Amino acid sequence: MAYVTVGGGLNTYVPSTNALATGALQVEFTRAVNSFAITRYAQIVACNQQTGYYLRLDSDDNVRVTDLNEFVWPLGNDRPVGKMNQHDFVTFTAVRYAFPFYIPNETVKQAAWDIVAQHARSKAQLAMTARSMRTATALTGSAAVTAFTAAGNYYATGTANSGVGAWTASTGNNIQKGVQTALQRISLATGGAVRSEDICLVISPTIANALSQTAEVRDYVKNYAAGALPFLQGGDIFSRYGLPPNLFGVSVVVDDSVKVTSRKNNAVAGTRSFVYGNSAIFVSRPGGLVGVEGSTSFSTCQIFAFEDMTVENWDDPKDRRIEGRVIDNSTSELVAPVSGVLVADVTS
Secondary structure (H helix, E strand, C coil): CCCCCCCCCCCCCCCCCCHHHHHCCCCCCCCCHHHCCHHHHCEEEECCCCEEEEEEECHHHHCCCCCHHHHCCCCCCCCCCCCCCCEEEEEEECEEEEEEEEEEHHHHHHCCCCHHHHHHHHHHHHHHHHHHHHHHHHHHCHHHHHHHHHCCCEECCHHHHHCCCCHHHCCCCHHHHHHHHHHHHHHHHCCCCCCHHHEEEEECHHHHHHHHCCHHHHHHHHCCHHHHHHHHHCCHHHCECCECCEECCEEEEECCCEEECCCCCCCCCCCEEECCCCCEEEEECCCCCEECCCCCCCCCEEEEEEEEEEEEEEEECCCCEEEEEEEEEEEEEECCHHHCEEECCCCC
């Protein structure tokens, strides 16, 4: 299939004797910014400076009781003395990204649809795709493995997590054990501060499909007659990849963000894949989408945004074109690895 680039007026002007038919020829596969799954599991924190710090506390100090007698204060005696809670400040630096577009004035005048708005929507989708990729790296990359391992919340495979085998080949209770083991680890690591209702399981559509096809999930459905037909039809609570919205106490978030890794006009066909692979990530995000700068949060991943998806366009009379861009000045950080669990591969 050959595509044309908007570089002149003729590829957006469609001659027709029927104006309505001309306007109906546009087919646009543009995804709304707020439809990205990242808005469900990562918290956005607006920051006043591009570089800053976030506070990381030692969660063990909140529940460290080696001897109850250390805290007894008999009348007339000196007060108990202790140590300050351990903490450190971790630096972050927001990075500015620009996703530009250029449209000749002649193209704008002759186009059969609002081509400027179309390009702005397209670049906003590109910016959100890039942000989703950065967040996936923050949660599953080598630095994340180190951080989750230090918290005792990293498992290389589903076998290590469940103790009995891969989630995607479960004929018994591998998935249940895997989820409940993760919840137990988070509860222990945070001293019980993070609860199951604050946790969501982030997986790709590939893993979601594989889980819904396991004997473990299908047996539950078979034993509940009222759920068999909606499961077969893909309706009701099974409308998203055959999985219910909650699984063994955690909310399921299927991140279906897609990336293409080949360059444009490459002889090799575009390589499409989901931003998440075979991993399963348990993350905590208490509260709403937007956090408050400087506040303590148990959100596993935060996006520090100095400038959050600004859309700009202006007229360039010198070059006789409309220029536009979407600006994202942010960084995705694994703020609280103790409140999350990474299972790197649930297929093995």
